[in-house]
Amino acid sequence: MSDRVLGAVSVVTAAAMAWATRDYVAPYSYEPLGPRAFPLLLAICMGLGGLWLLFRPTAGGEAFRQVPWKGTLCCCGAILVYAALFQSLGFILATVLMSFPVGMAFGGTWKQSLLAGIGIGVGFHFLFDKLLDVTMPGGVLSFML
DSSP, X not given: OOHHHHHHHHHHHHHHHHHHGGGOOOSSOOSSSOTTHXXXXXXXXXXXXXXHXXXXXXXXXXXXXXXXXXXXXXXXHHHHHHHHHHHHHOHHHHHHHHHHHHHHHTTOOHHHHHXXXXXXXXXXXXXXXXXXXXXXOOGGGTTTO
């Protein structure tokens, strides 16, 4: 699969994600952003990344560079495990467990991937839960939060 095909698939998937968020409404307003903001933000970022892959300038036949399947499948598997464990483990631990194999798939060492995962988990928890006032599941660490 070339980068262009991956970009087109990303744009179509992002459009479907954005369309699916149109009915996300909380029965009562408990958060300033509501349940629609985060998936819509992800869809926008995914769509912009897909457009960049689709329309970026190429030099010397680079347009048909092969996608690394091993890393792609590793990232997809990590995201599926993340979705399955998000509620029970909580945001921070699930994010660390998802970020570690993704970091390894992108060529990081185990120390870099682990430290980045911890930084991402704790940093985004602080950003969403404390700064944006979006309630995140605490999971097994809820006694500390």
